[in-house]
Amino acid sequence: MKSLTEYLYFQIPNRMGFLNITPTVEKLVEKSGVKEGLLLCNAMHITASVFINDDEPGLHQDYQKWLEELAPFDPSPARYHHNRTGEDNADAHMKRQIMGREVVVAITNGKLDFGPWEQIFYGEFDGHRPKRVLVKVIGE
Template sequence: MKSYRKELWFHVTGRRAFINITPQVEECLRESGIREGLLLCNAMHITASVFINDDESGLHHDYDAWLERLAPHAPISQYRHNRTGEDNGDAHLKRQIMGREVVVAVTEGRLDFGTWERIFYGEFDGNRRKRVLVKIIGE
């Protein structure tokens, strides 16, 4: 069994963003040479997320609006976490909702996706470099 590991780095300007990282993850799969196995992709920061969904701008807007209603950024005083001097209590909650990682089957050297599925990096506390781990195991 082979194993492959790579870190992808992102620097989102602004507070929040959804980035389709499917092309970078597919490149990792090509580099790995693995044809059958499993791919794990996870955010290595507690205020960012990796998730699978449709690459449709209306949906991304809806996600952003929905998350902001569930865990609004302001007022920052509403979060006990922010009493430490932070201002990202909302980002921790948004990450919890959207999830830490995805696992995708690899079949015949390709991500074994449903029709519209794509992998996204969700940023909820941007303006600094953060990383995503891609780990692939298989043959």
């Protein structure tokens, strides 16, 4: 069995943002030499996400608006108990919970086996600092 482990590093300049990481992940699958297997890609921070969806700017704007309505940014400790610890990112933890931690994608004939329009994204909900994503490829 072959395997490859790599880490991707991001520092998103805004508090919230989405980055299409599909081309980078595809290069890592190719580098691994795996023809049949699985890709695991996960955010290694509890205020960031990895998810699959369509790369359409309007949809990304809709996600940002929807997430902000569900868990609005409010640094005060009055809204979120977590912020009573001295943090100001309780909303980011909740947004991550909604968008998910990781994705698993089949590798078939050396390529990510996506459905139509599917792409892999890094989602940031508490930006301005470095964070990392694990990419692990396993298979034959």
